[in-house]
Amino acid sequence: MGTVVGTVEDRRDMFEGSAQTMITPFSSTNQIGNPVAYKLVRVSGDGSLVPATDEEILEVNETDMHIASDACQTVGYLATDEENSEINETDMHIASDACQTVGYLPADGIPSRLSRLESSKAINSGLLQSDNVQPYTDQSNEEMLQKVEQEERLGNVHESQIPSTPPDANIQCSSENNFFEEDQDHHEDLLQELIPFSSNVQNECDMNQSDKIEPCSNAEASPKETSLSAAAQKPDFSRVRGEICLDNLPIKALQETFRATFGRETTVKDKTWLKRRIAMGLINSCDVPITNLRVKDNKLVGNQEKSNNGTNAISNDMGDDVRATKVKDAPSSTDHVNGHSKASGNILGGNHYYASDDYSSEQRAAKRVRKPTRRYIEELSETDEKQQNDKSMIHSKDQRLSAEKSEVRSISVSSGKRVTVTRMVSLAGSEIEVPYVSHVRRSRPRENIMALMGCHSSCLEDKASATERNLNLSPSQLSSDVVNRDSVEMSASRPVQKEFATSDDNNEEHIISEVDQDMEPEHTESSGNSSDDNNNIGVPIMQGGTLRRKHHRAWTLSEVTKLVEGVSKYGAGKWSEIKKHSFSSYSYRTSVDLKDKWRNLLKSSFAQSPSHSTGNLKKHGSMHIPTQILLRVRELAEKQSQ
């Protein structure tokens, strides 16, 4: 790595020193050794950029992050506790629509606010949203860009377009974030875009990283620096891209790039989003067979560009640049993340698309911050468990945030409404980012998930594979990673499942139950059930040995009958006996189950028998147990008690 231009420090200085908010980095124009300068600009009607006035700036400051635009996403990187708290304190009311802004916060204390302001400003001004936005660049740059843009258009005309993709797991992310609610049009677009990638959480992360990096990238790159500086004078499209300075490109250009990169068109006009996607594609190709290895935590990303070919592209430079960028990141990430070469640092932001992104970027951004240690993680999990018990913890995400100091947290505001805090969880050696949700499940993974997975195998598989791919830090590890896959899937699937289910935890169960019900009929008892626990349910057992919740199995009348018989024969409390004799064929009914069921029967029988003649029927969904049986149960119960 050679000279670094526009390092964090530089930026900080910028922030502190000048009233100007920096939105657009002059990456291409940066001279080595010169700090990156950002200028706040406004896009005027004709698409030209107008430097922000002091008033505007002030306005921004006053805005305090209340962004009304649609679908804006702001990401704050928190490097320190202070910052975290700061953010927490501040309300981020962002309602946006497809904008995404990322703010970098230096580890030291640079006011998080600034970054936000940056974003908000940009959004407010419409920079991100307008199609014709021209990056604020040098004249030469502008020219170049325009040219490039034209060229790209021409060149890319023939390219295939895939307007929309079938909704899939990705949606989950959006749904999670209330995407739909905000702005449908935009969101739809976004969704479309997201879908393909959603499967790959990691991509998201990568995207973030790249994105994040982008602004600073020029400064970072060592090897390319020379070229960069040279390029600075004469921006060349490829060059620009190589630098990953997508910032300078107009939306159209970005879209083109996107198309070139992913082979399909994008309707998204969100610059940030586009940049991200592109970067993602370049860095981590999800779909690209040529997998690059990315060492998540650290350094290295050997990546290849996806199919940049189409466009002028990103060519080699891109790769290098990216790498360089990564490298730069690497150190920081390495520091905090953990020295483990394993690079367990894969981050999955299943639901929280952005969150994950944030996180990753955060890592990079904040050198000081260290990734949660394993121990820490454990603590966290513990905390979570506690949380369940303690409600106080639950809703106070913010508090938690502040409370957990050393931890790096990413906060993402999606759709402007919710601030999501994520935490890292380690699964099978890989770390996964999990959203902090109030209703975090218990430590135990649910089998339901598996069921879901099975049902949506296609989606899930894709996801899984994608995830896996991404997760793999190094080629060699790929193979080994498979082991982790399960866990990964689990984590990944969760979000997905949510998607399908519409968000409630319970959904999963319901879905499964449905399956069960279908196969359940009484006769099954005879032998079918006996076949085995897993199959019957239709829920494959989880390979990894991950515990999955027993699939909910409704008790059939026959089972109840048998149970009653068993009780009468062997007596209540002899569950193991009963199980052995009467339920030998039902492997899925354990003695505990019998006991529980009996308890329920008793309850219902006593509750209901006193009632009227028709008392058989229970109001609720529970199965109607014939009065006879209930009577018998009562009888037995009384007998037992005696």
Place this chain on the structure above:
DNA sequence: CTTAGGG
């Protein structure tokens, strides 16, 4: 491991 109970 089997039971009982609480969750």
Place this chain on the structure above:
DNA sequence: CCCTAAG
């Protein structure tokens, strides 16, 4: 159903 404390 899950989890756990007790025999």
